Amino acid sequence: MPFVYPLYLLGALAxxxxxxxxxxxxRKAPRVLFPTLRFLKASNExxxxxxxxxxxxxxxxxxxxxxxxALALAQxxxxxxxxxxxxxxxxxxxxxxxxxxxxxxxxxxxxxxAKNLATAAVEALPAKASQAAVLLAFPPFGxxxxxxxxxxxxxxxxxxxxxxxxxxxxxxAALQRAYDLLAExxxxxxxxxxxxxxxxxxxxxxxxQPLEKRHKNPKPHVIVVDCGRTDYRNLAVTELIVHGGARxxxxxxxxxxxxxxYNRSKADATVALYxxxxxxxxxTLQIPPDLTVTASFNTTFAEPxxxxxxxxxxxxxxxxxxxxxxxxxxxxxxxxxVLRESAGGIPQLDPAFFVAKALDPFGDDPxxxxxxxxxxxxxxxxxxxxxxxxxxxxxxxxxxxxxKDQIAVLRQYVRRGGRLMIFLGPNLRTKSLNDFLNADxxxxxxxxxxxNEPQQGLVDRTKFRSLIGIDHDHPAxxxxxxxxxxxxxxxxxxxxxxxxxxxxxxILIGMSDGNPFxxxxxxxxxxxILCATCTDPDWSNLAASRFFLPLVHRLxxxxxxxEDVEGTHIVGAPVSITLxxxxxxxAIQVRDPSGDVADIKAAPSGGATRASFPHTGERGPYTYMxxxxxxxxxxxRAVGADIESGFVVNLDSQxxxxxxxxxxxxxxxxxxxxERLLDGHLVHYVGPPEQASADALKxxxxxxxxxxxxxxxxxxxxxxxxxxxxxxxxxxxxxLQAAEERAGAPHPGTAxxxxx
Numbered sequence: 219m220p221f222v223y224p225l226y227l228l229g230a231l232a233x234x235x236x237x238x239x240x241x242x243x244x245r246k247a248p249r250v251l252f253p254t255l256r257f258l259k260a261s262n263e264x265x266x267x268x269x270x271x272x273x274x275x276x277x278x279x280x281x282x283x284x285x286x287x288a289l290a291l292a293q294x295x296x297x298x299x300x301x302x303x304x305x306x307x308x309x310x311x312x313x314x315x316x317x318x319x320x321x322x323x324x325x326x327x328x329x330x331x332a333k334n335l336a337t338a339a340v341e342a343l344p345a346k347a348s349q350a351a352v353l354l355a356f357p358p359f360g361x362x363x364x365x366x367x368x369x370x371x372x373x374x375x376x377x378x379x380x381x382x383x384x385x386x387x388x389x390x391a392a393l394q395r396a397y398d399l400l401a402e403x404x405x406x407x408x409x410x411x412x413x414x415x416x417x418x419x420x421x422x423x424x425x426x427q428p429l430e431k432r433h434k435n436p437k438p439h440v441i442v443v444d445c446g447r448t449d450y451r452n453l454a455v456t457e458l459i460v461h462g463g464a465r466x467x468x469x470x471x472x473x474x475x476x477x478x479x480y481n482r483s484k485a486d487a488t489v490a491l492y493x494x495x496x497x498x499x500x501x502t503l504q505i506p507p508d509l510t511v512t513a514s515f516n517t518t519f520a521e522p523x524x525x526x527x528x529x530x531x532x533x534x535x536x537x538x539x540x541x542x543x544x545x546x547x548x549x550x551x552x553x554x555x556v557l558r559e560s561a562g563g564i565p566q567l568d569p570a571f572f573v574a575k576a577l578d579p580f581g582d583d584p585x586x587x588x589x590x591x592x593x594x595x596x597x598x599x600x601x602x603x604x605x606x607x608x609x610x611x612x613x614x615x616x617x618x619x620x621x622k623d624q625i626a627v628l629r630q631y632v633r634r635g636g637r638l639m640i641f642l643g644p645n646l647r648t649k650s651l652n653d654f655l656n657a658d659x660x661x662x663x664x665x666x667x668x669x670n671e672p673q674q675g676l677v678d679r680t681k682f683r684s685l686i687g688i689d690h691d692h693p694a695x696x697x698x699x700x701x702x703x704x705x706x707x708x709x710x711x712x713x714x715x716x717x718x719x720x721x722x723x724x725i726l727i728g729m730s731d732g733n734p735f736x737x738x739x740x741x742x743x744x745x746x747i748l749c750a751t752c753t754d755p756d757w758s759n760l761a762a763s764r765f766f767l768p769l770v771h772r773l774x775x776x777x778x779x780x781e782d783v784e785g786t787h788i789v790g791a792p793v794s795i796t797l798x799x800x801x802x803x804x805a806i807q808v809r810d811p812s813g814d815v816a817d818i819k820a821a822p823s824g825g826a827t828r829a830s831f832p833h834t835g836e837r838g839p840y841t842y843m844x845x846x847x848x849x850x851x852x853x854x855r856a857v858g859a860d861i862e863s864g865f866v867v868n869l870d871s872q873x874x875x876x877x878x879x880x881x882x883x884x885x886x887x888x889x890x891x892x893e894r895l896l897d898g899h900l901v902h903y904v905g906p907p908e909q910a911s912a913d914a915l916k917x918x919x920x921x922x923x924x925x926x927x928x929x930x931x932x933x934x935x936x937x938x939x940x941x942x943x944x945x946x947x948x949x950x951x952x953x954l955q956a957a958e959e960r961a962g963a964p965h966p967g968t969a970x971x972x973x974x
Contacts, residue, residue, distance in 0.1 A: 279943040290932035307348040308407035310396040311336050314355045314416035316387030318873050321536045323447045331445045332415045336377045338912035339413045342919045352376040355392040356383040384837050385790040386870035387422040401432045410438040417446030421872045444905030446878045450535035452480045454874035455542040464775035466549050466590040473515045475529040479505035489513040493527040522550040524864040526839035539874040545839040545866035552591045552778050555609040557598045569615040570595050572753040572761035576770045606631045607799045610778045616643030620650040632744035634826040635798040637777035642713045643752035665739040665746045666721045670714040682708040687728035694776035706763040712750040786868045797827040805845040811838030834867045
C-alpha cells in the first residue's frame, strides 16, 4: 500500500506517547482494611485482572489512534499495484485525425489541441519500464503498424507529424486495434492504458463488440480526452448530383449541390461552380438552421474527354467540407447498334426504321450534321462478340428466335456492362426469349420474368390500351412528370408479361389492362430494358406519337451514363475499375489529384477485366490510362496507351456533422453517454473540452494510477476511535470502578478491620 506523502508515517512514532504514559502512571491497588484477608485477596485479584484488560484496551486504542492519524496524513491508496503505480505501463495513444479535427476555434484547429494533449499523455508515463505507441484513427494507406516503444522523442515526433486526413473516423475500430496491440503476448504489462484524444463526435462511434477474453487480463483502461468545443460555424456541401442524360459534347449538363447548415441559426452561403480551374457561375442562398437546400447549375462541354471541377461555398470553422468535386466523361457521340431480323422491302415497314431515325435523323446523309447518337442498323444474323464491343447500347427490334450461341453473346455483353433494349413484335418467339431472360440460379438471369404469347390474328384497333403508372422517380422518366405525352400512345397489341413477386425487375410504365409496358433490370454490370410492344402500326401508334422521340432519347441517354465515373467514391474506400472491352491481363496507370502516378494490375474476372485501386486517401478527380501493347490506339503518348476514363473521390459527408455526444449545453452528458456506449470497458472521461488541458490530463491519470484513496476512511476511523476512547475512559471505566468499589465495601454492622 503506497502513500502520497510517506514522510508523515514518522508521525506513527507518536504512538509511543500512550505507552510511556501508561508505564509511568500505572494504577496501584488501594489499601483496604478488612478483617478477613482471604476475601480481600480474592477480590483484589479480580479487580486487578479487570483493570489490566481495561488499561490494555485504552492503550491499544490510543496507540491505534496515533498510527491511523499518521497513515491518514500520508494518504494511502488501495489497489495501486493493480493500477501499476511504480511498475511497468504500456499505453496506446489513439489520435483522432479525421477531417472534423480540422475545425478551428479561435484560429486553432482541434488537431493541434489534440496533439498537445497527446504529448501530455506521453509525458505522464513513468520514465522507466513503460512503453507507448501512437495509433491514428484514420491511418494513410500503407501506414506501418504502430509498435510500442520507450523512445519518448519518437513518440513526440509521431504525434507532431500526424496528418489531418480527409477521411471519416471510426473510433470504435481504432479502439479495437489498440486493444489488439496491447493483447499481444510481448506487450502484456501490469497496467495497460488507451488514450483516445478526440472531438467526441457522435458519428465517429458505433457500439463496440464485446471484449475478447485476451483483452480482460488485465483489462486496459480507456481514457477519453475530449477536445470537441461547440463554438463553431459550419456549412458543408454534402452531395453533388449530375443530371442531363447522355454525356456528349454540346449537350447541357445540370449539376445540383446540396448545402447543409449545421448551425443553430440561419446562414447565408455563396455557392460557386468551378470547371477545370475556372469559375463558371455563382449564386447566394439562405439556409435555415439544421436544414439542406439545393444549388443548381447548368454547363456545357464543347470537347469530348474527362472533365472535372467542383462546387464550393465560403469559408467557415471547417473549411475542408466546403467543396465537393465531380468528374464527367464527355463523349463525342453515343454509338448505338440497332439489330433487326432482316431488312424489309419498304423502309417504313422495317422494324428498325423508326428507332434509327428517332436517334439519328440524318445518319444516311453525309451532308447533314451528325447526331449526338449515331446508329448502325444491322441484321441480327451478323451478331458477334467483336461487333458488340464498339457499342454502348444495343437495340433488338422485333427479333424472332434466339439460338444458344446468340443468347450467350448477348448475356456476356450485358454482364460486362452493355446496355440492351428489347422491343417485342410479331416475330416474337416466347420460348427462346424466355430462355435468354431467365436462368438458374435467378441471379444469372438478365431479366427474371415470363413473356407470354401475344394476341394472334387481326387486332381490333378500336380497342386499345393507354399508358398509366409512370415511375416518375426513375432518372429517365422524371422529365415527363406533369406532361400528357404518354397519353398520346395507343397500344393495340402487346405480349402479356408475368413478373414474379420476388423479381428485381422494375416496372417503369404500365398499361390500362394491368400488364407492364416498359420494364428494367440490372444484370451484373449492365442493364436490360424491355418494351412489351413495338413500332409496328398493327401493334401500336408508338412511332407516330409525340411520346416516342423523347422516350427513346431519354432511355438511350440514361443507359449510357457512366456510373463508375460520376458515382462518388468515399475517401479511403478502394475503387473498382472495370474494363469492358478488354479480356486479358493489362497494366493500369492511375493519376491522383496531386499528380502522383501509381501502377496497378488488372486481370480478367466475370467476363471483364477488373482492378482495384486502394490509394484513395485524397479527394478529387482521378484519371487512369490502360497500358496494353495489344490494343490499337491513336494516342501520341505511348504505344498501346490510351486514357480510358476517370472517377471522383469525395469526403464522407457524415463527418461534417460535428454534433458531439450529449447535449452541447450540458457537457456532463457526454461522459454519461460515452460510458453507456462503452459499457464493460474501464472508461475515464477527461473534459469538458474547455477544461481539457495538459495539467488536467496529468492530474486525472495520476488519480487513476494511484487507485482508491483511503485517507478519508482512516480519518473516519480515527474520529470513531477518539469518540469511543473518550466515552470508554470517562464513562465506562469509572462506572466499572464504582461498581467494584461498591462490591468490595463492608456490610453494615461489621466492625472495621485494623492493621496488625
